[in-house]
Amino acid sequence: MQRRMSDLAFQDYYPDDVSHCYGCGRLNEHGIQLKSRWDGEESVAYYTPKPYHTAVPGYVYGGMLASLIDCHGTGTAAAAGYRAEGRTMDSQPPLRYVTAALNVNYLRPTPLGDPLEVRGRVKEVKGRKVVVEAWIIAGGEVCVRGEVVAVQLPEAMRQS
Numbered sequence: 798m799q800r801r802m803s804d805l806a807f808q809d810y811y812p813d814d815v816s817h818c819y820g821c822g823r824l825n826e827h828g829i830q831l832k833s834r835w836d837g838e839e840s841v842a843y844y845t846p847k848p849y850h851t852a853v854p855g856y857v858y859g860g861m862l863a864s865l866i867d868c869h870g871t872g873t874a875a876a877a878g879y880r881a882e883g884r885t886m887d888s889q890p891p892l893r894y895v896t897a898a899l900n901v902n903y904l905r906p907t908p909l910g911d912p913l914e915v916r917g918r919v920k921e922v923k924g925r926k927v928v929v930e931a932w933i934i935a936g937g938e939v940c941v942r943g944e945v946v947a948v949q950l951p952e953a954m955r956q957s
């Protein structure tokens with residue numbers, strides 16, 4: 798089933814108390830503030846790393862790329878969790894996913910300066926766990942591939 802891209806990003810629905818993540822928190826003025834949305838059965842986000850996100854001159858630091866995979870993966874997992882329950886992301890109670898596992902493979906150097914396209918696809922939704930594969934495209938080439946295992950915080954670990 799095809800879905801239209803919505804105006805609000807997945808991360809825009811995160812409650813204020815969990816919107817300070819360095820990668821995706823809309824309230825973290827020093828962070829990436831990644832914005833992920835559905836694009837058909839895949840999800841997509843865009844980000845252009847800053848000149849100081851350098852690994853070696855001209856190429857993006859791998860930790861930054863891992864952050865993009867991480868936060869696009871957890872955002873996609875949250876959206877998939879709601880979708881699996883047949884409800885919208887502004888419905889209650891909120892689903893709070895964190896990264897349980899992050900795997901990142903750097904296939905080729907990622908050029909610094911180009912806008913990066915981060916894409917995701919849901920592999921599995923099972924109970925409190927969602928597995929998302931994600932990849933980063935620069936200049937039409939896939940430079941990074943990764944996988945995120947996101948798990949909903951157990952009740953005992955939720956602050957609100």
Ligand SMILES: CCCCCCCCCCCCCCCC(=O)SCCNC(=O)CCNC(=O)[C@H](O)C(C)(C)COP(=O)(O)OP(=O)(O)OC[C@H]1O[C@@H](n2cnc3c(N)ncnc32)[C@H](O)[C@@H]1OP(=O)(O)O
Nearest residue numbers: 810811815818886891892893894895896897898926946948
């Ligand atoms: C409106 C929208 C609201 C949304 C609102 C969301 C806001 C949400 C804040 C956003 C923020 C973003 C976040 C950014 C990404 C971080 O940066 S998050 C920070 C880094 N991550 C952490 O600090 C997590 C630390 N770890 C933990 O808290 C706990 O280990 C976890 C992840 C909650 C899991 O613990 P647990 O609940 O006891 O796990 P458990 O019941 O044993 O396992 C559940 C399932 O997960 C699997 N699993 C658990 N750990 C692993 C692992 N390491 N590897 C593979 N599988 C695992 C288990 O195998 C099990 O799977 P099944 O057997 O059911 O198939």
